[in-house]
Amino acid sequence: MSIRTPLGRARGMGSAKTGTGHWWAQRVTALALIPLVIWFVISMIIVTGADHEAALAFIGSPINAVLLTLLIIAVFHHGQLGLQVVIEDYIQTKWLEVALILAVKGAAIFLGVASVYAVIAIALGG
Amino acid sequence: MATNNRPLSPHLQVYRPQLTSVLSILHRATGIGLAAGTLLLVWWLIAAATGPTAFDLVQSFIGSLLGRLLLLAWSFALFYHLCNGIRHLVWDTGRGFELKTAYASGWLVVISAAVLTVICWVAGYISLGGV
Numbered sequence: 001m002s003i004r005t006p007l008g009r010a011r012g013m014g015s016a017k018t019g020t021g022h023w024w025a026q027r028v029t030a031l032a033l034i035p036l037v038i039w040f041v042i043s044m045i046i047v048t049g050a051d052h053e054a055a056l057a058f059i060g061s062p063i064n065a066v067l068l069t070l071l072i073i074a075v076f077h078h079g080q081l082g083l084q085v086v087i088e089d090y091i092q093t094k095w096l097e098v099a100l101i102l103a104v105k106g107a108a109i110f111l112g113v114a115s116v117y118a119v120i121a122i123a124l125g126g
Numbered sequence: 127m128a129t130n131n132r133p134l135s136p137h138l139q140v141y142r143p144q145l146t147s148v149l150s151i152l153h154r155a156t157g158i159g160l161a162a163g164t165l166l167l168v169w170w171l172i173a174a175a176t177g178p179t180a181f182d183l184v185q186s187f188i189g190s191l192l193g194r195l196l197l198l199a200w201s202f203a204l205f206y207h208l209c210n211g212i213r214h215l216v217w218d219t220g221r222g223f224e225l226k227t228a229y230a231s232g233w234l235v236v237i238s239a240a241v242l243t244v245i246c247w248v249a250g251y252i253s254l255g256g257v
Binding site: 003027030031033034037041045046048049052055056059068072075076079082083086111114115117118119121122125 | 132133154157158160161164165167168171172174175177178181182185189201204208211212214215218246249250253254
């Protein structure tokens with residue numbers, strides 16, 4: 001028994017286009033985020049309530065700047081992949097689906113670049 | 127359309143919630159919440175790069191009652207999504223799908239996330255030097 005619709009068979013496009021790459025990227029970023037998130041939570045507990053100078057010292061130290069940059073890249077990549085699936089699942093109107101996915105990806109790139117810029121500015125500005 | 131014999135997924139309104147299905151949708155909900163939570167991290171980093179005045183503003187927001195409540199929700203969401211994400215990665219290797227195992231790992235995720243949240247906040251307040 002085939003579970004494909006006649007229309008789907010006629011179009012012959014398969015189901016997910018580039019789904020495998022998306023699936024893998026979601027898992028790889030998840031794996032990277034396990035140690036990064038554990039490091040981040042412990043760091044945030046240590047710097048909680050820090051004044052501006054202490055925060056700059058934390059963000060600007062070479063190892064923290066590198067790990068923060070990696071965390072930001074992995075978080076926004078993982079996040080936009082996840083939100084894309086949520087939008088694809090629940091939004092039935094095609095133009096709205098595409099518009100929302102583009103907005104999410106654009107926001108992830110903008111916020112990610114802005115965050116990395118802030119980290120680099122602090123690390124190199126000291 | 128010859129679609130009569132296709133398998134149907136159960137309809138949400140007539141389907142009794144179970145631990146497995148509730149945890150599944152909670153993974154998605156916490157993921158959406160954490161995506162929104164990145165805004166606080168972005169604000170914190172940009173404020174730190176901007177200067178002391180901007181940084182004091184974000185610190186006083188985080189320290190406020192609303193800020194602490196949001197941070198509490200986000201920390202639980204983070205630990206839940208982390209633990210349940212590891213559960214998903216184990217599933218991806220083809221293991222742990224037996225009903226008993228899926229329930230046991232589900233409860234383990236809920237308890238771990240709760241315990242980690244409590245440890246995190248106790249450690250946070252100790253680090254702050256009291257409330």
